[in-house]
Amino acid sequence: MKLLRKPVEMVAWFDYEGNTIPVKFRLLNEAEENTVIKINKIVKKELDKFAGNKMMKYTCESCINGEIKQMEIRYELDTCRWYLYKM
Amino acid sequence: MGQRTIMHIDVNSAYLSWQAVYNLQSGATVDLRKIPSVVGGSQEERHGIVLAKSIPAKKFNIQTGEVIWQAKRKCPDLVVVPPNYSLYMKCSNSLKELLTEYFPTIQRFSVDEFFLDYTGMEKDYGDPVETAHKVKNKVREELGFTVNVGIGYNKLTAKMAGELKKPDMVHTLWSHELKTKMWPLPVEELYMVGRKTHKKLKQLNILTIGDLAQTDVKLLMGKLKSFGHLIWCYANGQEESPVFNGSHVPMKGLGNSSTIKFDVEDRETAHKILLALTESVATRLRDADFACRVVAVSIRTNELNTYSHQRKLLASTSITKEIYKVVKELFDESWRGEKIRHLGVRLTDLSEKEIIQRTLFDEKNQERYRILDETIDHIRERFGKYSVVRGIFTDGEVSPLIGGVGEEDYQMMSSIL
Numbered sequence: 484m485k486l487l488r489k490p491v492e493m494v495a496w497f498d499y500e501g502n503t504i505p506v507k508f509r510l511l512n513e514a515e516e517n518t519v520i521k522i523n524k525i526v527k528k529e530l531d532k533f534a535g536n537k538m539m540k541y542t543c544e545s546c547i548n549g550e551i552k553q554m555e556i557r558y559e560l561d562t563c564r565w566y567l568y569k570m
Numbered sequence: 571m572g573q574r575t576i577m578h579i580d581v582n583s584a585y586l587s588w589q590a591v592y593n594l595q596s597g598a599t600v601d602l603r604k605i606p607s608v609v610g611g612s613q614e615e616r617h618g619i620v621l622a623k624s625i626p627a628k629k630f631n632i633q634t635g636e637v638i639w640q641a642k643r644k645c646p647d648l649v650v651v652p653p654n655y656s657l658y659m660k661c662s663n664s665l666k667e668l669l670t671e672y673f674p675t676i677q678r679f680s681v682d683e684f685f686l687d688y689t690g691m692e693k694d695y696g697d698p699v700e701t702a703h704k705v706k707n708k709v710r711e712e713l714g715f716t717v718n719v720g721i722g723y724n725k726l727t728a729k730m731a732g733e734l735k736k737p738d739m740v741h742t743l744w745s746h747e748l749k750t751k752m753w754p755l756p757v758e759e760l761y762m763v764g765r766k767t768h769k770k771l772k773q774l775n776i777l778t779i780g781d782l783a784q785t786d787v788k789l790l791m792g793k794l795k796s797f798g799h800l801i802w803c804y805a806n807g808q809e810e811s812p813v814f815n816g817s818h819v820p821m822k823g824l825g826n827s828s829t830i831k832f833d834v835e836d837r838e839t840a841h842k843i844l845l846a847l848t849e850s851v852a853t854r855l856r857d858a859d860f861a862c863r864v865v866a867v868s869i870r871t872n873e874l875n876t877y878s879h880q881r882k883l884l885a886s887t888s889i890t891k892e893i894y895k896v897v898k899e900l901f902d903e904s905w906r907g908e909k910i911r912h913l914g915v916r917l918t919d920l921s922e923k924e925i926i927q928r929t930l931f932d933e934k935n936q937e938r939y940r941i942l943d944e945t946i947d948h949i950r951e952r953f954g955k956y957s958v959v960r961g962i963f964t965d966g967e968v969s970p971l972i973g974g975v976g977e978e979d980y981q982m983m984s985s986i987l
Contacts, residue, residue, distance in 0.1 A: 488597035533714035534591040534657065535664035
């Protein structure tokens with residue numbers, strides 16, 4: 484996986500317990516077009532507290548161009564922003 | 571009571587490693603801790619001193635407190651990053667949160683230092699050294715920065731132990747280790763011994779902490795008064811203060827000061843800056859529910875000479891206008907007409923605000939000024955600190971409130987253990 488740290492627009496689902504589950508997101512690709520990526524599976528969820536900045540880390544799998552790829556998505560709790568961190 | 575077990579947690583080059591971890595998290599590729607780098611104020615605003623340095627920067631003999639251009643001359647490739655106090659506060663809070671999971675009694679001594687009382691916990695939680703290692707590793711894994719843990723039988727020895735060797739280490743300093751571990755250190759390493767005391771001690775041929783411990787305390791008291799006794803006790807590892815829960819430090823005085831972007835040459839501008847400082851410091855005074863009896867003004871000239879002047883008031887006050895009046899008088903009395911680089915206002919001899927002795931010479935509208943101040947404080951609290959400012963500041967030359975680091979609950983280092 485390569486470090487990207489791209490801000491993305493996210494559709495997520497918040498359950499009764501306060502868990503946040505990312506569903507799908509879109510980002511601008513090289514040609515400045517919106518690409519939508521659907522998250523097929525969440526492999527791991529972890530809270531990262533480095534430097535006191537809380538970030539929820541999700542390791543997920545998605546199908547991109549017919550190929551299953553692993554990626555890391557992060558949700559920054561202080562700013563409520565989503566990032567495609569690694570792919 | 572048996573011997574206590576106190577731990578001292580100290581973040582290694584705090585400002586710098588926090589910034590480094592934050593940068594790495596936001597996608598930076600270089601680790602500031604691995605290259606020569608410093609955290610420093612901006613040079614244009616003349617706050618250009620080194621606040622923290624990385625370990626590679628230390629190899630270039632860069633000192634904390636040094637001017638940035640000097641540091642750059644020692645190492646031309648030096649990376650300078652601006653300070654970010656809200657980040658430091660966040661890091662400090664998350665460290666505190668982590669520590670509360672383990673310890674009941676925690677004292678935040680400064681933004682990057684904590685004291686913990688481990689007395690009586692050995693039975694249930696095991697050897698202090700083991701626990702210290704566990705905590706240290708957990709901080710590194712969870713928060714991403716390294717800390718030093720010092721273990722001693724009081725706060726002083728714990729703090730001294732933490733300074734022994736850095737980074738990411740655990741050290742002990744028990745009473746039987748005092749002579750081998752602490753005494754050979756140079757005397758300026760001892761807590762509370764700064765530049766000036768160091769010079770005085772040098773004249774007495776006291777070079778190591780051991781020398782100081784073995785000196786006759788009467789000689790020290792003759793030279794340094796009660797302070798001599800204090801550092802003699804410290805050199806012998808004697809210190810008995812408890813670990814306060816929270817960050818309670820009895821306040822003795824408060825002040826704000828600032829280095830000004832330009833050299834001040836006329837009285838009016840100086841007064842304006844003093845007013846801005848007085849506004850900050852008086853707001854803090856009222857916020858802490860205190861009134862002050864002594865007002866002091868300090869002036870540093872462009873040739874770096876510093877002098878100050880203070881006065882005891884007839885009665886305690888917390889009113890901005892009254893304090894400012896005295897500040898102006900003090901300034902006019904002491905200023906010798908040089909160019910001014912740095913100004914400071916300090917209030918001491920504090921008392922509870924409720925009990926204020928009235929005098930025959932009180933300002934006529936004292937009560938009304940008190941209400942005015944209260945209202946202004948209230949508006950600033952609700953709508954931000956620049957929501958109401960004095961008309962004199964509207965030209966924008968001087969900021970209406972000067973002093974502090976701009977972070978509300980920022981805990982400064984204290985000289986009281």
